[in-house]
Amino acid sequence: MILRSIVVLIVCAATICFFNYFPQFDYFDNELLSDPNFSNGLSNWMPSEIGVEIQPTETRTHSGDSANLRLSTQPSVTLSAPDFDHAIHLSQAIPLVPTGSLLHVSSYIKTLDVIEGARPWETARIVLLAYDHFGKAIYNQPHLLISKNGTSDWTYHERVFRVNENTTKLQLIIQLIHAKGQLEVKSPSIRQVKPNIAFERYRCWFIAIWTCLGLWIAFPLVCRAAQSRNQAAILVIGIGILAGVLMPQAIKEYIGDMLWSSADMAAVHDHGEPMRVFKLTTSLPELDKYKYGHFVMFALLCVAASKRSPFNPPIFQTVQLTILFAVATEVLQLFAPGRGPQLGDIIIDTAGIFTGSVLSMLSRLRKH
Template sequence: MADTPSKRTSRLADLAPSRHPWPWGLAAALGLLLVLTFALFALVEPLEPQGEPLTATPAFAADLDGWQKVGDHGRFETDALGGLRMSNDEPGTVVLVRRRLAVPEGATVLRASARVTAEAIVDGPEPWDAARLVLLGLDEHGQGVYDRPHVFASPKGDRSAYEVERDFTMVGRVHDLLLVVELRNATGTITVDDLLIQPMREGAFFGTAHEAIEISWGVWFLFLAFGLMRGVTHWSGRLALLATGATMAVALMLPGEVRTLVVLALEGPLAMSPLAPDDLAHFVMFAGLALVLRLARPNDPLWVQAVGLSATAALTEVVQLFAVERGPSVADWVYDTTGIVLGLLLYETVRRLHATLRPERT
């Protein structure tokens, strides 16, 4: 029998915001946050120059004044425009020039640009054996910050020429910058022109808006967690949800440098895994969240939890815009959603198997 107009009106009234203010309020706040977030990153310039550039034009004087040369067997040439042409014909040797530059106080980002040309580049056997432009942040003791260089450019092949510009976020206290042009156990010729390193800092308006919206996202996720808790009656379920959410929040906002160190530390123990450590982490975390949520709220429709968790995974990718050297990734969302689906299917399989094997009570 078809619903009468009065019945349909009654069902629509049951969904009115006056009857369910919590989800409607969360949805409205989410829409506003999404608009503000995309407007901030699309319309507001985040960086402004901090002081003078660290390198002058021309960057390389006729005698490489201020640069330290390594490798007597290599060939070093400079042109009238201040470009550097460096060659190496001996495999297994290192040819490089490097210069130490002071980073001004308050600079949080380095914007590096150059025109790079490469000829007959043949890399060595190791991943770090290559023609490269490298930026390495140094602390006040001259030690590498995180001991991991930023590769500004790494040309390859018989012949290539391109303009490159990159921004590097300086995580930790960077006192000096070591700028290196190198042929490390690689042969061929690399030419660098128009080299410019400009310290940058976050714009005042962007910084204030960035922090305000980031805090708002945190508050929104707290209200979402509180809403989920309202439907959980047992304390152990609430504790499990809280612990899972807190763990995911920490992993979500890890700076890019720290995340890379964690991934490198896990590459050995997880060498036999079909997934990379960071992909496996996405898969496992959201599979675990799906299991915990299903255990804590078993009466929710399965499809509602699946869609809601997948949407939450997409929102966590958006929030990574606020993490240092992180950003949204469709691939990560796919791993998240795959973990969610398999986590929910695992719960349903175990539940039905338990119901089948459980002896009938008399």
């Protein structure tokens, strides 16, 4: 078991390094946005009549015991709405590229006290919107870069979108529609990309490595599951977690909507393909039905794994192995279409594991 654990850790680290640092796309040289840094103000953009203004980005440099304020050369744009009655937006049409082209869209954003309106899309958003031959917006294909509420510091967001065959016009829109608060954006960018062939080749090798590793670990578990009901429960829960982890985002959301119906079906399935990177940030992701499901499943797995015998293995060893499984499943999401693994998800899984361990210890105390 120790050897298997070490091998899993090594493969996890190698996979994260590969996806985070090996280039996934080859970028075309041309930036498709005109004046993305707002150096000419809003002359290349189409703002709403109110609520949009340019302001310099402030950074602080320290000199001795005093802090001197220095203005950055890259200004930002701020969208402000004091109430829910206005549609604040800033947009720019971009040159049309051939059908099937991939567009990498990115931007830094910052929010302050954003409160969404009555509908899910009435919030702080950045979208890459396509229009058909009739000039009608195509909302049933991926178009959302970011949608955010509340308050957050500067964060970088990026996604890849494929140009639909019916597209006759493309437009980047920064919006605060019937939502209250403030959205600040800097350095938006749209660049045409194409897949890096070398990345795809090495990705296939990593899939083969993970497959072999999974078979090496699963074989003894399957053998023991045939002899023990509790081992079978551990195996079933583990398979259930893996099925949820490796499920493509579109199928995951479809099943989620079937189980927990949504009042606004048009508000889902609109994200572009995320960059396949492991987000090494400890900030917790937004809690939803899927995160609660992860919490419960890992709690159940820890409870089942702790019942193999009264005091063997020690509970801390069970917790360690279950956390390692949580890390491995999160890393595996790098291979699932549309999924975005991050360190914050592991924190949620770990919370479920510790909850399960506490329940197991309480159960043991009652029996003894």
